[in-house]
Amino acid sequence: MTMAVPSGVACIKQGAEARVFDLPTFLSLPQGCIAKERFKKTYRHPDLDRQLTNKRVVQEARSLYKCKKAGMDTPTLYFVDMNTATIFMEKISGITVKQRLLDYQATQYSGVDFASLSKYIGESLAKMHSLDVIHGDLTTSNLMIRETIESVVIIDFGLSYISNLAEDKAVDLYVLERAFASTHPNTEELFESILSHYLNAYKNSKAVMNKLEDVRLRGRKRSMLG
Ligand SMILES: Nc1ncnc2c1ncn2[C@@H]1O[C@H](COP(=O)(O)OP(=O)(O)O)[C@@H](O)[C@H]1O
Ligand SMILES: [Mg+2]
Structure with a gap:
């Protein structure tokens, strides 16, 4: 299953590795949702880039889950899409x-x-x-x-x-x-x-x-x- 950021949604933060989107009405979540999408870096070899990107997505999702499960106040993890290297998580107001x-x-x-x-x-x-x-x-x-x-x-x-x-x-x-x-x-x-x-x-x-x-x-x- 893949889950994409709907087109036309404005990016709220563009970093060196990722874009962060604010999806206020996504998934009918009352508090809205954040999508963090890691994009391709053309200066890296495509295989290496894919590998590094996957690793970061997995590490981010794992740690979010581990911290949350142990009772820390971290963003709730909603969905991980490995195809688009996107993590959907709770929006912190x-x-x-x-x-x-x-x-x-x-x-x-x-x-x-x-x-x-x-x-x-x-x-x-x-x-x-x-x-x-x-x-x-x-x-x-x-x-x-x-x-x-x-x-x-x-x-x-x-x-x-x-x-x-x-x-x-x-x-x-x-x-x-x-x-x-x-x-x-x-x-x-x-x-x-x-x-x-x-x-x-x-x-x-x-x-x-x-x-x-x-x-x-x-x-x-x-x-x-x-
Ligand atoms: N779950 C979230 N809720 C609200 N704002 C967020 C959330 N995640 C990221 N942001 C905003 O987006 C910025 C960039 O996100 P971050 O995960 O730090 O990516 P980067 O790798 O680009 O630094 C954060 O500094 C914060 O302002
Ligand atoms: Mg940051």
Whole structure:
């Protein structure tokens, strides 16, 4: 069975690998639906491209399902069409953490509740890592704030994989730390607070935090070498 995005639907986001569509009346779902379609990259050999695309679709669908099943607030998976490399999932009503922080950057984040935000992000990451899901691309545009209930939703699992290694989890956190540092000035305290919630909420977090120190050191050395 295949399921295509109806023609004429506007794309809401076009990334390097995928287009995201908003289908408000699709499948008679009251809250609407998001279709994420990975397109062909002509600069890659067609076989390799197909292989990589399939892998990402499968990884994204698997991780969405695994996280949801374990009680995390991630988009509900509705349908996967391997022919068109499209995932149909719940539409999260809300905005990305990136957008929220950018909206309030000029006023030193006056309208952002840092205490709740760091708690929700830290606890979601803790839960995800306790399932051995490594996200692989943690940025503030891959974290969404739900409008209706108080929650942060992790999205964009295309580069995710399963690992129980503290090192892999530390790199995941480091990627997010770099994303905060490069996109959102003066959020060091916010990130520290995210880490402290992560520490409290995840039983193996101590090992991850130790590794995080190593990963940071390596990062600094690399940037000194240029
Ligand atoms: N389930 C969803 N609900 C609402 N918005 C979404 C959803 N999935 C993606 N988006 C929006 O589309 C953007 C791009 O989607 P994402 O899965 O991160 O793909 P990309 O690989 O292009 O980064 C997100 O930053 C978010 O704004
Ligand atoms: Mg993304």
